[in-house]
Amino acid sequence: xxxxxxxxxxxxxxxxxxxxxxxxxxxxxxxxxxxxxxxxxxxxxxxxxxxxxxxxxxxxxxxxxxxxxxxxxxxxxxxxxxxxxxxxxxxxxxxxxxxxxxxxxxxxxxxxxxxxxxxxxxxxxxxxxxxxxxxxxxxxxxxxxxxxxxxxxxxxxxxxxxxxxxxxxxxxxxxxxxxxxxxxxxxxxxxxxxxxxxxxxxxxxxxxxxxxxxxxxxxxxxxxxxxxxxxxxxxxxxxxxxxxxxxxxxxx
Amino acid sequence: xxxxxxxxxxxxxxxxxxxxxxxxxxxxxxxxxxxxxxxxxxxxxxxxxxxxxxxxxxxxxxxxxxxxxxxxxxxxxxxxxxxxxxxxxxxxxxxxxxxxxxxxxxxxxxxxxxxxxxxxxxxxxxxxxxxxxxxxxxxxxxxxxxxxxxxxxxxxxxxxxxxxxxxxxxxxxxxxxxxxxxxxxxxxxxxxxxxxxxxxxxxxxxxxxxxxxxxxxxxxxxxxxxxxxxxxxxxxxxxxxxxxxxxxxxxxxxxxxxxxxxxxxxxxxxxxxxxxxxxxxxxxxxxxxxxxxxxxxxxxxxxxxxxxxxxxxxxxxxxxxxxxxxxxxxxxxxxxxxxxxxxxxxxxxxxxxxx
Ligand SMILES: Cc1ncc(C[n+]2csc(CCOP(=O)(O)OP(=O)(O)O)c2C)c(N)n1
Ligand code: SF4
Ligand SMILES: [Mg+2]
Numbered sequence: 001x002x003x004x005x006x007x008x009x010x011x012x013x014x015x016x017x018x019x020x021x022x023x024x025x026x027x028x029x030x031x032x033x034x035x036x037x038x039x040x041x042x043x044x045x046x047x048x049x050x051x052x053x054x055x056x057x058x059x060x061x062x063x064x065x066x067x068x069x070x071x072x073x074x075x076x077x078x079x080x081x082x083x084x085x086x087x088x089x090x091x092x093x094x095x096x097x098x099x100x101x102x103x104x105x106x107x108x109x110x111x112x113x114x115x116x117x118x119x120x121x122x123x124x125x126x127x128x129x130x131x132x133x134x135x136x137x138x139x140x141x142x143x144x145x146x147x148x149x150x151x152x153x154x155x156x157x158x159x160x161x162x163x164x165x166x167x168x169x170x171x172x173x174x175x176x177x178x179x180x181x182x183x184x185x186x187x188x189x190x191x192x193x194x195x196x197x198x199x200x201x202x203x204x205x206x207x208x209x210x211x212x213x214x215x216x217x218x219x220x221x222x223x224x225x226x227x228x229x230x231x232x233x234x235x236x237x238x239x240x241x242x243x244x245x246x247x248x249x250x251x252x
Numbered sequence: 253x254x255x256x257x258x259x260x261x262x263x264x265x266x267x268x269x270x271x272x273x274x275x276x277x278x279x280x281x282x283x284x285x286x287x288x289x290x291x292x293x294x295x296x297x298x299x300x301x302x303x304x305x306x307x308x309x310x311x312x313x314x315x316x317x318x319x320x321x322x323x324x325x326x327x328x329x330x331x332x333x334x335x336x337x338x339x340x341x342x343x344x345x346x347x348x349x350x351x352x353x354x355x356x357x358x359x360x361x362x363x364x365x366x367x368x369x370x371x372x373x374x375x376x377x378x379x380x381x382x383x384x385x386x387x388x389x390x391x392x393x394x395x396x397x398x399x400x401x402x403x404x405x406x407x408x409x410x411x412x413x414x415x416x417x418x419x420x421x422x423x424x425x426x427x428x429x430x431x432x433x434x435x436x437x438x439x440x441x442x443x444x445x446x447x448x449x450x451x452x453x454x455x456x457x458x459x460x461x462x463x464x465x466x467x468x469x470x471x472x473x474x475x476x477x478x479x480x481x482x483x484x485x486x487x488x489x490x491x492x493x494x495x496x497x498x499x500x501x502x503x504x505x506x507x508x509x510x511x512x513x514x515x516x517x518x519x520x521x522x523x524x525x526x527x528x529x530x531x532x533x534x535x536x537x538x539x540x541x542x543x544x545x546x547x548x549x550x551x552x553x554x555x556x557x558x559x560x561x562x563x564x565x566x567x568x569x570x571x572x573x574x575x576x577x578x579x580x581x582x583x584x585x586x587x588x589x590x591x592x593x594x595x596x597x598x599x600x601x602x603x604x605x606x607x
Contacts (some may be wrong), residue, residue, distance in 0.1 A: 016459075038543050047452040051318070052463075061461045067450040069321045070463035075314035078306065082318020082326075083450065085302045086276060090452045106455070111307035 004014045012036035014045050016065045018048040025225020027182040028217040030059050031124055035093070036064060038199055044091045045094060051080045053098035056130040074105020077112035080119045083178065091202060093120040099129045102138035102162045109168070116173025118202040122195065124136070125179075126215040127236065134190040134220025138162045141239055161239060165212040169245035175207030183232040186226045187242075194244070209251075214240055256417075261396045263430045265355060266295065268400035269327050272407040272436035273318070274353070275301035277392040278315035280308055280334060283367045284423035285357035288329045300344045308421065310576040311408040312442045313341030316589065320350040323449030323531075325407050329355035331423075332373050336381070342416055343382030349448075349479075351410035353403070355419045357426040360587030369422035369510055370588020374564035377420050381587035385476055388416035390538040392508040396430040402535070404436045411446075413486055422560070424510045424589065439502065441591045478529070486539055493541035494533040497523065501530030502604060504548065506569050507558040510589070515558055517592035518599070527605070528578045537565070540571035544568030554578035556599050561585060578603070 011017060014036040022028045033149050039048055046065035051060060054073035061068030071079040073129050076094035084092045101109050112119065121181040128146050129135040135148040143152040152160075176198050180191035191213060198209035214236050216228035223231060254319040259267070266288045271289045277296060279289040293303040306312040312328045330338065335356045358373045360366040375381075377390045389409050391543070393399035406417040445451060461505055464470040494512075497519050498504065507515045512533040522529040532548070532555070535540050544565060550556075553576055559565040566581045573579060582598035584590050590598075 018335075048453060049450050059464060060465075061459075061463065065453075065459050067460045068460070068463075069318070069450050070348070070465055071317075072314060072340055075310065075317075076342070078311040078314035079318035079321075081304065081311075082276075082278065082320075083322055084318075085304060086319050086322035086324050107307050108311055111311065158381055171427035194495055203273050 012040045012059050014039040014065055016063050018063055019171070020063055021059060022056065025216060025218040025228055026056070026214070027126070028124060029211050030182045030188060031215070032060065032063055034071065034188070034195055038195055039066065041186065042196070042199055042203065044199070044203070047089065048091045048093070049083050051083065051092065051094040052095045053094070053100040055100050055130070057097065057124065058131065060095055074103070075108055077105065077108040077119070077121065078101065081112055081115070081117060084117060084119050090201070092235055095122045096124070096135045097127045098123070098127065098139040102164050109164070110171070113168045113208050114171050114173045116175070116207045118205050118207055120167045120198050120202045121210040121237050123210055123212045124215045125212050126207045126217040126238065127165070128217055128220050130220055132216045134217070139234060144173065148248060163240060165210065165245050168210060173208050174210065174246050175201040175248035176209040176215060176251045178244045179212040179240060180213065181230040181232055181237065181242055183214065183216070195248050197247070201248070204250060205251050206248055214242070258429055258432045259396065259432050260287055260427065260429050261399065262357065262426040263291045264396045265399050265419070265421070265426070266402065267434065268355065268403040270295055270299060270301070271434045272404040273443055274407065275299065275326040275440060276319045276324055277318070277328065277541045278304045278306050278312040278326070278513050279330065280306050280312050282331045282334045284359060284426045285329050285331050285355070290293065303333070306570045309337035310341070313338035314508065316352050317341055317345050317350070320352045322344060323446040323451065325443065327353040327355065329357070331359045332361050335373065335376065335408065339382035342388065343386060344381070344464050344564045346386035346388060346463050347384055349414045350462060350497055351414050351416070353410055353417050353419065354394065354408045355421065358393070358420055358422045360585070366587050367423055369424040369559040369560060369589055370585070370587050371422065371509060371511060371584065372564070374537065374559070374561055376506055377418055378540070378568070383403070386479065387486070387538060389413070389486060390418045390420060390536065392420050392537050393425065394509050394533065396432050396512040398435060399425065400432055404438065405436070411449050412470060413482055415469060415482070415486070420433070422510050440556050478579050490536060491530040491539040491541040492535035493544045494535060495544070496531040496533060498530035498532065500528055500563045502528040502531045503599070504530045504552055504555045505558055505595070505599070506532045506545070506555050506565070508537055508565065511558050511560055514589070514592055515595055518595040522599070523594055529599070537568070538544070540568045540569070540572065545569070545572050548572065549576045552575045552577055554580060554603050556580040556582060556602060558595055558598070559583045560589060
């Protein structure tokens with residue numbers, strides 16, 4: 001006698017069924033999972049093109065079953081613009097780290113946001129350059145030790161951390177800008193709903209959308225996965241508050 | 253009745269690209285080619301294409317990269333400092349085997365230099381500029397008409413070999429006006445989206461991925477060997493040269509683009525004086541028409557390489573001819589363009605009166 005079974009969790013079709021190379025406790029994988037779930041739920045698999053950055057997620061295209069391209073460091077928004085313009089009905093997202101978006105690629109992200117074209121950016125703020133070994137990023141907090149700020153970041157030498165979401169929300173182009181955190185199940189659920197709005201802003205042709213995800217880098221932070229999540233809550237969130245900074249009419 | 257229209261070079265080249273099927277253009281203003289993006293901005297929407305003014309040449313080339321991944325005919329244009337900023341993108345595009353066309357209206361350098369005609373970016377165009385072992389096809393028209401004709405070939409070659417094709421001109425060709433005829437019109441509805449393009453799966457049973465990354469060394473070596481095999485085929489089959497007054501020539505000037513155009517007059521003046529001078533004009537500077545030039549070994553008493561640069565083209569001539577004949581060189585830099593008499597003077601200085 002067959003019992004009635006409800007599927008409550010399964011591998012998304014958009015997931016390529018591969019094991020990722022991310023370190024234990026790294027939240028890149030969580031962000032990936034949310035993208036895959038949303039692409040499935042919103043029926044976007046056939047029309048999605050992912051634009052992957054240079055950074056720890058450089059191999060992101062290995063893990064999804066939709067089309068992907070690999071951009072140069074910081075240039076993902078420009079490449080996404082070139083892809084979107086050729087096929088405006090496709091769903092094009094760029095995935096970027098903090099070094100990628102806020103340092104080398106600052107011009108490209110600002111102008112993509114200012115143009116306001118419906119492309120979506122998922123931005124992983126982990127406070128350092130993960131891939132190259134934990135150097136200081138534009139998002140590194142004051143006092144935070146990294147391999148290139150061994151005594152802790154000081155504003156005198158290194159300036160101040162950049163709040164990308166708030167900065168881009170000043171522009172008229174974006175339709176949706178939010179900052180979320182991937183530190184806890186509750187926040188991950190909120191992150192997913194923000195990403196859904198961001199995806200929707202594109203699908204409905206409303207405009208540019210970006211979700212900044214507070215993330216962890218246990219390896220370079222020299223913390224355990226659990227300590228890393230705690231650090232996000234205690235140290236990162238006070239400087240990088242969660243919330244929606246821009247919600248254009250029609251975004252839901 | 254001829255279908256010739258009088259057009260400025262930078263605009264004619266833009267129209268030529270559109271006639272060749274280009275529907276996407278990304279660019280950033282820089283003299284002496286501003287008329288190209290300006291023309292594209294009004295013409296492309298008329299033919300169902302899109303023009304985007306990028307925030308920099310870095311962005312332009314990466315937008316080109318994105319559009320190229322979608323398998324469409326796409327182009328950018330710029331001038332020397334802007335092309336310098338594009339080198340990273342050109343390397344990525346080459347490393348991931350997607351096609352595009354780039355026009356460089358070369359100007360005086362180094363640095364900000366000036367906006368006068370120059371050929372000082374020969375090394376950058378032909379030998380590299382970006383990182384890694386890649387080549388691009390480099391076409392060097394010497395008139396507006398030839399530029400327009402070569403653009404059709406440029407897009408065909410780019411698609412055929414999935415390579416970057418660069419057209420190098422200079423401020424002289426970009427800024428002058430000449431009668432031009434658009435002989436070929438590509439019907440873009442006949443262009444098929446390539447099977448490798450990242451246009452969304454839309455029922456395809458696998459994902460397309462375009463990347464220049466191969467982490468394992470053996471794998472990247474294999475990829476490089478594939479690229480090398482392709483480049484070798486291009487070198488075997490695609491080099492082009494114009495041989496002007498070469499049938500009975502004792503000497504030849506070797507020059508391309510604007511410089512070759514001027515050197516043609518030098519050849520005529522020399523011939524009127526009884527000097528059997530001819531002109532070898534590479535139309536492709538990569539692949540360099542070395543074989544065609546080598547065919548004159550034993551027939552010529554010497555060549556004079558003339559360029560708007562310092563021994564850049566000359567390097568390829570030397571590689572082709574080594575010590576097989578006397579090799580003279582004459583060049584001007586910084587945007588100074590020598591006249592035909594000046595070139596003849598340089599010839600006579602190096603080869604006597606040539607009789
Ligand atoms: C032009 C260029 N400069 C530098 C690098 C080296 N590089 C690779 S990844 C990276 C930093 C990535 O940091 P981030 O964007 O924060 O991503 P994360 O690894 O932290 O996810 C750098 C500097 C490069 N690949 N290309
Ligand atoms: S180095 Fe940091 S960002 Fe990169 S995979 Fe490891 S934990 Fe994640
Ligand atoms: Mg980072």
